[in-house]
Amino acid sequence: MYDLPPEYGHAVHDVVREVAIAMRATYGCDGVSTRQHNEPGGQDVWHYHVHVFPRYDADNLYGSHPLPGYATSEQRWIYADQLRNYFDSAPRT
Template sequence: MFNHEPPGYPCPFCYLLSGGSTSLDRPEDVVLRTPLASAKVASHGSSGAVIVFPNAHHENLYDLPSADGHAVHDAVRAVAIAMRRAYGCAGTSIRQHNEPVGGQEVWHYHVHVFPHHPGDQLDALTAADGAALRRFL
């Protein structure tokens, strides 16, 4: 239903979870792994941003089984709490995109979690190290 993943798509999240490594994703970037969901430091974007995704491959929100959705949401919450503790940020925000027009670029459901500080310019920040987060997850 509403799928855009091309045939033979080399899913970067599935590859990462199988132990694969690329210039953008390394196994050490994974900061949380539960039976149904994982979280990794974002390879680009906001300083300290994390991406949370189901361990099973589901393209988007429309395909996501409830159990995996609940597991992702629980992981998003754990990451947001860890961000508050590790970074001392004043708040967090999440984003999730579906389909090309909705901004989806990776064909594996995922949620972006961003730390926020007063006066920050979210889009102007750079990638961050997840070591501080790992202490709280």
């Protein structure tokens, strides 16, 4: 983040916005949250990235505990396909 040229930061923000809009349109969520972390936090190679995740009323995101293990590929593909279909059908600007 500290060395990220402003034009790249703006480009990342533009993509984050597009993903947030796509999530609301495809997942029917009430909104989204974004997170960007720097330095300590489990990265093997520090790099700039932003998390975008759907939010639902009363989801208790910050008070809930994560489920054990990871979602299976089959579980993740459902959501990835929905976003892919959204972007495949979205008009290009």
